Amino acid sequence: MDAKDDSQPGPTVGEVGELEVLDRIVRRLPAGDPVIGPGDDCAVLAAPDGRYVVTTDMMVHGPDFRWAWSSPEDIGWKAAATNLSDVAAMGATPTGLVIALAAPQDTPVSVLERFADGVRLAVEALAPACGVVGGDLSTSSTFTVSVTAFGDLGGRAPVLRSGAEPGDVVAVSGELGRAARGLARLFRDGVDAAGEPSRAATVASGADADSDALRQRRPVPPIADGVAAAGAGATAMLDLSDGLAIDGGRLARASRVTLDLDPTVVEEGPALHGGEDHGLLATFPPGMPLPAGFRRIGSVRERGEHDVLRGGRPVPTSGWDPYADWDGAAG
Numbered sequence: 001m002d003a004k005d006d007s008q009p010g011p012t013v014g015e016v017g018e019l020e021v022l023d024r025i026v027r028r029l030p031a032g033d034p035v036i037g038p039g040d041d042c043a044v045l046a047a048p049d050g051r052y053v054v055t056t057d058m059m060v061h062g063p064d065f066r067w068a069w070s071s072p073e074d075i076g077w078k079a080a081a082t083n084l085s086d087v088a089a090m091g092a093t094p095t096g097l098v099i100a101l102a103a104p105q106d107t108p109v110s111v112l113e114r115f116a117d118g119v120r121l122a123v124e125a126l127a128p129a130c131g132v133v134g135g136d137l138s139t140s141s142t143f144t145v146s147v148t149a150f151g152d153l154g155g156r157a158p159v160l161r162s163g164a165e166p167g168d169v170v171a172v173s174g175e176l177g178r179a180a181r182g183l184a185r186l187f188r189d190g191v192d193a194a195g196e197p198s199r200a201a202t203v204a205s206g207a208d209a210d211s212d213a214l215r216q217r218r219p220v221p222p223i224a225d226g227v228a229a230a231g232a233g234a235t236a237m238l239d240l241s242d243g244l245a246i247d248g249g250r251l252a253r254a255s256r257v258t259l260d261l262d263p264t265v266v267e268e269g270p271a272l273h274g275g276e277d278h279g280l281l282a283t284f285p286p287g288m289p290l291p292a293g294f295r296r297i298g299s300v301r302e303r304g305e306h307d308v309l310r311g312g313r314p315v316p317t318s319g320w321d322p323y324a325d326w327d328g329a330a331g
């Protein structure tokens with residue numbers, strides 16, 4: 001276990017055993033309002049719409065997060081928030097989360113309790129009607145968490161990526177580029193002399209307290225804005241997990257259109273190419289007021305040679321890669 005920011009870690013998962021660990025975690029999680037909740041073989045959720053949306057997203061120590069940079073609370077928050085964001089991007093309201101987690105045997109139980117606290121804080125802040133309705137625990141040499149989220153469409157049509165029409169307005173909700181700036185800060189200042197992520201360097205440099213790095217560790221997706229966009233007639237929508245250029249490219253290809261971004265509103269750099277912001281990108285019919293939270297950033301054109309333009313010039317629809325960027329700076 002290398003969640004190093006816990007100086008009094010207490011007993012480990014292996015010492016305490018699965019049943020007690022589960023008991024200590026479940027009581028910290030948000031309950032929500034399932035028909036049948038945790039403790040039976042399955043949870044039962046209401047689906048008043050007659051359909052439900054479902055999504056899943058996994059986080060693995062190494063490729064997806066580093067203990068040197070993220071606390072257990074951060075990981076719980078982010079695992080919940082990224083899944084809630086995908087539900088919102090369909091125009092649905094999150095109704096339940098199912099969480100599967102595998103931790104090394106020597107993981108302090110307190111780390112899993114703090115993970116659960118992060119899940120609870122995210123749900124309370126972002127989707128208070130949602131709850132954790134079930135899950136599973138296992139062991140693995142690599143800390144791994146998988147969250148599945150369910151959501152209700154409330155009788156509305158789901159908002160797909162494929163519905164944008166030429167003439168539509170392109171709009172976003174949420175801030176652009178902060179998570180990428182935060183991750184760049186961690187890669188620059190939160191590493192040791194050998195270039196490895198380092199808790200000591202992160203704290204000593206102040207990168208730990210950087211507000212953009214906090215956004216990278218704890219994204220704040222505008223969950224309610226997804227339902228508002230659906231209600232306002234959004235023609236297409238997705239959440240910004242890989243950056244405006246890549247995700248805009250996905251929406252453009254699915255809808256068989258070209259997005260033209262306004263260069264006076266969208267700057268080059270992290271706002272265009274940075275990932276993990278988890279705002280919402282949506283298109284709306286022209287000539288109508290945008291729902292609260294959304295601002296215009298461009299317009300939809302007939303499908304051309306490129307997926308995304310900025311002021312008429314092609315935007316590469318590849319993501320900003322912090323590893324490549326940082327390697328370049330170091331080398």
Ligand SMILES: [Mg+2]
Nearest residue numbers: 086089239241
């Ligand atoms: Mg998504």
